[in-house]
Amino acid sequence: MTPTPDDATATTPDDPPIRAAFIGAGMMGRAHTHAARAAGARLVSVVASRPERAAAAAAELGVESGSADVAGALAADPDVVHVLSPNSLHVPQAREVIAAGRHVICEKPLATSADDARSLLRAAEAAGVSHAVPFVYRYHPMIREARARIAAGGEDVLSIDARYLQDWLIEKDDDNWRATGDGGPSRAFADIGSHLFDAIEFVSGRRVAAVNAVTSRVYATRAGREISNEDIAAVLFRLEGGAPGVALVSQVAAGHKNGLELEVHTTSEAYRFEQERPGTLRIGRRGSTEILEQDPAALAPDAARLAHVPAGHPTGYQDAFNAFVRDAYAAIRGERPEGLPTFADGVRAAQVTDAVLASAASGGWVETPSEN
Numbered sequence: 336m337t338p339t340p341d342d343a344t345a346t347t348p349d350d351p352p353i354r355a356a357f358i359g360a361g362m363m364g365r366a367h368t369h370a371a372r373a374a375g376a377r378l379v380s381v382v383a384s385r386p387e388r389a390a391a392a393a394a395e396l397g398v399e400s401g402s403a404d405v406a407g408a409l410a411a412d413p414d415v416v417h418v419l420s421p422n423s424l425h426v427p428q429a430r431e432v433i434a435a436g437r438h439v440i441c442e443k444p445l446a447t448s449a450d451d452a453r454s455l456l457r458a459a460e461a462a463g464v465s466h467a468v469p470f471v472y473r474y475h476p477m478i479r480e481a482r483a484r485i486a487a488g489g490e491d492v493l494s495i496d497a498r499y500l501q502d503w504l505i506e507k508d509d510d511n512w513r514a515t516g517d518g519g520p521s522r523a524f525a526d527i528g529s530h531l532f533d534a535i536e537f538v539s540g541r542r543v544a545a546v547n548a549v550t551s552r553v554y555a556t557r558a559g560r561e562i563s564n565e566d567i568a569a570v571l572f573r574l575e576g577g578a579p580g581v582a583l584v585s586q587v588a589a590g591h592k593n594g595l596e597l598e599v600h601t602t603s604e605a606y607r608f609e610q611e612r613p614g615t616l617r618i619g620r621r622g623s624t625e626i627l628e629q630d631p632a633a634l635a636p637d638a639a640r641l642a643h644v645p646a647g648h649p650t651g652y653q654d655a656f657n658a659f660v661r662d663a664y665a666a667i668r669g670e671r672p673e674g675l676p677t678f679a680d681g682v683r684a685a686q687v688t689d690a691v692l693a694s695a696a697s698g699g700w701v702e703t704p705s706e707n
């Protein structure tokens with residue numbers, strides 16, 4: 336199906352649809368194109384590794400054209416380019432997009448080091464383009480509800496218990512570019528620990544000041560190739576102000592598919608969010624524990640704006656993705672949506688990842704930078 340221009344509905348009668356291009360296809364290509372279409376965009380180009388693959392991806396994803404390089408995508412005159420390629424290509428490709436004066440959405444990890452991530456942030460700021468990173472778990476209404484209650488409660492955060500467990504790389508012959516190719520020096524932590532620690536800081540409102548990490552690589556080789564990055568990261572951390580936390584990040588935890596779980600303990604309440612059961616928030620209290628349902632009528636405004644259906648209809652992964660892209664496009668139009676993750680958050684994730692790797696290498700505590 337190749338859409339015609341009238342398939343993309345502008346969000347208001349006089350707004351022309353945002354023209355979106357995508358560098359990369361696959362699972363992220365499906366998520367991003369679906370979200371862009373839901374946000375009313377016109378999907379003008381998709382880049383894949385070879386011309387024939389690009390044409391197939393365009394047909395599969397409902398994009399007007401396919402090309403084999405970034406220049407081809409830019410020739411389609413997009414307003415925004417979604418960079419979905421392997422991690423090591425993010426910096427050169429995002430730079431090319433920014434140099435062309437286009438807005439940019441770049442998958443996490445933004446870059447494989449904090450210095451490279453910061454160079455992209457500076458370039459986007461200098462070019463005056465909008466920039467965003469899909470830390471999409473921020474877009475679950477119950478994540479926003481926990482954040483709003485902690486902020487409004489004004490209580491101390493006493494501790495944090497967090498985990499992000501998957502098992503898609505548990506077999507020795509489970510292979511993926513993240514492990515065997517250009518994934519970068521960190522894999523499990525950069526790939527999903529970045530989501531978890533973004534959520535830790537976003538929900539608690541506190542910065543992770545220092546980490547003490549142990550990493551583990553289960554297989555020295557996969558598919559006959561040497562493996563240099565980690566399958567597991569166990570992280571002890573300290574928030575600014577001194578509160579302790581623990582986090583386990585693993586892509587080899589049998590039976591866990593996408594198990595992001597976060598529990599923030601404050602002076603009188605504990606808020607627990609589980610991504611695989613996103614329609615509720617557990618609020619623990621000494622006297623009574625409550626399971627709060629995702630009912631838009633009962634949520635804080637910033638949570639309710641993301642819940643478009645009644646209680647009992649949980650927000651799914653694609654819904655959260657759609658809300659993220661809707662906010663990213665609102666930012667392109669000059670709005671300032673609450674909690675939009677930008678390249679500054681991509682730099683922050685890279686800083687924490689660098690600190691985790693440094694701590695795992697040294698065996699001791701490593702402070703994280705207090706600014707980008």
Ligand code: SOE
Pocket residue numbers: 501526527530593
């Ligand atoms: C694989 O670990 C992956 O697709 C991540 O790359 C995504 O960011 C995460 O949301 C789901 O798992």
